[in-house]
Amino acid sequence: MSAIKSRPIYPGLKVDERAKRHLVAAEGEGALAVLEAFADAPDAWSRMTLLYTPGGSAPANHSETLQGRAPDAFHLHPTRQTLMTRLNALLDTATMGTRLYAAGVEGHIGEVVAAGLAHGVDHLSIRTEHRGSLARRVQCVHCKGFIDDVTISPVPCAHCGVPLFVRDHYSRRLAAFQGVSINAETPDEVPASEELYK
Amino acid sequence: MTIQFKTETFRDDFTFSNSPEAIHRFPFPFDKDEYMYAVNIEQHMPGPVKSAFEFPIDIDEHYVSEMKDRALVLKQDPLRCQSLPHMITAEWDLLELLMESMAKNYPEHFTLTRDGDSWHWVNGPLGIDQKFTFGDTSTLPYPPMEYITRQCQGDFNLIDQRNDNLWMDAGIVTTQADWSLDFDIGMNFMEWHAPVPLAHDIGVFDRALKFLLNLQQGRPVRRLNWTMTINPRLDTSPENYHKWGVDRTTVTPENVGNKVHLRVELQALWRLPRSNAIVFSIRAYLIKMEELVTIPKWGRRFHRVLRDLKPELADYKGLTRYRQMTVDYLSKFDDGAPTSPGFFPD
Ligand code: HEM
Numbered sequence: 157m158s159a160i161k162s163r164p165i166y167p168g169l170k171v172d173e174r175a176k177r178h179l180v181a182a183e184g185e186g187a188l189a190v191l192e193a194f195a196d197a198p199d200a201w202s203r204m205t206l207l208y209t210p211g212g213s214a215p216a217n218h219s220e221t222l223q224g225r226a227p228d229a230f231h232l233h234p235t236r237q238t239l240m241t242r243l244n245a246l247l248d249t250a251t252m253g254t255r256l257y258a259a260g261v262e263g264h265i266g267e268v269v270a271a272g273l274a275h276g277v278d279h280l281s282i283r284t285e286h287r288g289s290l291a292r293r294v295q296c297v298h299c300k301g302f303i304d305d306v307t308i309s310p311v312p313c314a315h316c317g318v319p320l321f322v323r324d325h326y327s328r329r330l331a332a333f334q335g336v337s338i339n340a341e342t343p344d345e346v347p348a349s350e351e352l353y354k
Numbered sequence: 355m356t357i358q359f360k361t362e363t364f365r366d367d368f369t370f371s372n373s374p375e376a377i378h379r380f381p382f383p384f385d386k387d388e389y390m391y392a393v394n395i396e397q398h399m400p401g402p403v404k405s406a407f408e409f410p411i412d413i414d415e416h417y418v419s420e421m422k423d424r425a426l427v428l429k430q431d432p433l434r435c436q437s438l439p440h441m442i443t444a445e446w447d448l449l450e451l452l453m454e455s456m457a458k459n460y461p462e463h464f465t466l467t468r469d470g471d472s473w474h475w476v477n478g479p480l481g482i483d484q485k486f487t488f489g490d491t492s493t494l495p496y497p498p499m500e501y502i503t504r505q506c507q508g509d510f511n512l513i514d515q516r517n518d519n520l521w522m523d524a525g526i527v528t529t530q531a532d533w534s535l536d537f538d539i540g541m542n543f544m545e546w547h548a549p550v551p552l553a554h555d556i557g558v559f560d561r562a563l564k565f566l567l568n569l570q571q572g573r574p575v576r577r578l579n580w581t582m583t584i585n586p587r588l589d590t591s592p593e594n595y596h597k598w599g600v601d602r603t604t605v606t607p608e609n610v611g612n613k614v615h616l617r618v619e620l621q622a623l624w625r626l627p628r629s630n631a632i633v634f635s636i637r638a639y640l641i642k643m644e645e646l647v648t649i650p651k652w653g654r655r656f657h658r659v660l661r662d663l664k665p666e667l668a669d670y671k672g673l674t675r676y677r678q679m680t681v682d683y684l685s686k687f688d689d690g691a692p693t694s695p696g697f698f699p700d
Contacts, residue, residue: 160548
């Protein structure tokens with residue numbers, strides 16, 4: 157019963173039949189979630205703007221499969237950052253009837269949801285599915301820097317160097333778990349890191 | 355009743371202390387010899403004269419020095435004060451609530467003159483004299499929430515209500531017990547309470563939320579919460595934990611009475627008139643063990659509470675490292691005599 161109360165639930169992608177436009181942001185194995193969810197909705201692809209970044213799944217070549225389904229617009233991005241830049245631009249001009257979807261690792265979903273929030277999209281209206289590794293996006297509470305794809309705890313902050321314990325506390329606005337100094341009370345020792353969120 | 359404001363610090367040389375009167379009016383949070391989480395909410399009614407509950411907003415001898423400490427925190431870290439854009443009406447509501455309450459109950463220190471939207475606020479202790487137009491942010495040197503809470507003891511959150519939930523959408527948080535406004539802003543009631551152990555499972559938060567969703571205007575409520583702090587430090591934020599956490603290792607049997615503080619939060623909630631938002635005030639009171647045991651009932655009782663506290667709560671509150679040493683110290687002030695019911699000294 158140790159579910160993290162502030163951690164979002166990702167119920168899975170479900171096509172909104174009534175949407176005029178499907179704005180889909182997928183990362184890595186999230187491609188498979190998109191293919192599965194939209195398999196039974198062939199008409200939807202012609203109203204889809206699909207953004208994809210392969211992440212660690214590049215060898216599987218999901219991008220070709222996605223493109224083969226002929227979405228109305230397809231944007232392939234080298235990184236999550238470049239995908240987010242494009243998504244934010246699309247959200248700036250999105251019209252009524254647009255439905256937002258996110259699939260992939262948790263850090264990616266979180267960033268898409270946070271971008272939606274910043275554009276006035278209710279977070280509960282965003283359809284989400286977690287695929288791929290359990291890596292966490294972490295924010296250092298001390299210097300406020302973000303660290304992506306964290307699989308170990310403690311993790312050294314990539315910005316200020318403080319060794320961080322990753323708390324089970326999640327902020328949707330920041331799309332990140334909270335990292336807090338692990339050795340503030342034992343400055344001379346840093347516990348060994350363990351792989352926790354593979 | 356003029357308050358003598360003390361000059362003292364909550365950092366570096368830590369000169370903070372309580373006068374005998376301040377000890378006597380300390381909001382001791384235990385009405386029996388044991389403690390567990392509960393939905394401990396009561397009407398925020400005027401309490402005994404001179405107590406911390408006498409007025410809706412309590413101003414005490416630490417006021418001026420606390421406001422100096424808040425200004426220092428904000429200078430170092432502006433993210434301690436944030437407000438989402440839709441909360442501006444609630445900010446004005448808060449300004450009205452605090453100015454009205456302070457001026458009414460402490461007229462020798464604060465005055466408010468209202469002529470329609472033309473307001474005149476005079477804060478004697480901080481030397482502020484401000485004329486402004488209510489509702490027009492350009493007439494104040496800070497946004498309304500920040501303006502008034504730089505002049506009022508306690509942290510504040512402004513809580514929006516929608517979708518049958520409460521959302522922490524604004525706040526000023528510089529004297530907190532180890533939680534981050536910057537991290538929690540935008541969360542709902544269950545989300546920001548996520549790290550609290552045990553309470554979710556025994557239904558405390560479900561019942562508290564249901565109660566608060568029905569909070570009525572003009573019927574504020576309050577509750578007490580507590581933790582412990584090493585040195586009289588107000589800014590025990592997670593942001594600065596890598597700097598103050600080490601204090602917890604400095605407690606010795608010789609200094610425990612002086613270093614270890616009980617930290618009590620008097621939390622009050624008001625429904626606001628224009629915005630329908632809720633104000634959540636978190637007013638922190640500190641008392642060192644040496645001061646606490648000058649009230650025999652409190653020394654006895656706190657010894658028993660701390661000794662028998664559930665380990666999950668001790669861990670969450672960060673007491674584990676110095677708990678036993680404090681229990682040992684307090685045991686010298688516990689003769690085993692029965693304690694009377696209720697919070698107040700005998
Ligand atoms: C709507 C106003 C409220 C706000 C903004 C608020 C905020 C918070 C925050 C930020 C924490 C710290 C969580 C952490 O560790 O990160 C906390 C702790 C807690 N809250 Fe609330 N809270 C509110 C109302 C209540 C109410 C009505 C109850 C009544 C049962 C309650 C019970 C608790 C308890 C038991 C804790 C743990 C405290 C400890 O052990 O030190 N809260 N609250």
